[in-house]
Amino acid sequence: MRPRVKSALLWGAVSLFAFLAAVQGYQLLIGPFPASIPVVGAAAVAVGVLTAGVAYATEHRLRTKGRT
Numbered sequence: 001m002r003p004r005v006k007s008a009l010l011w012g013a014v015s016l017f018a019f020l021a022a023v024q025g026y027q028l029l030i031g032p033f034p035a036s037i038p039v040v041g042a043a044a045v046a047v048g049v050l051t052a053g054v055a056y057a058t059e060h061r062l063r064t065k066g067r068t
Contacts, residue, residue: 004059012052019047 023040027033033040 004056007059008052008056011055012048015051016044016048019044 020040023033023044035043
């Protein structure tokens with residue numbers, strides 16, 4: 001696997017778990033989350049995929065400008 005793809009997938013996984021941790025924190029501090037479990041799971045996957053796509057698209061630009 002190419003390092004750029006691996007990095008993007010790892011960023012996606014981190015964002016997915018961060019979203020789920022934020023939902024859990026909301027439930028612990030405020031109360032039941034207003035969405036069902038499948039909706040939260042789909043949103044978490046969407047956040048992970050979006051983050052992975054953005055990370056893949058922007059890593060090349062940042063690397064060429066010498067910022068990574």
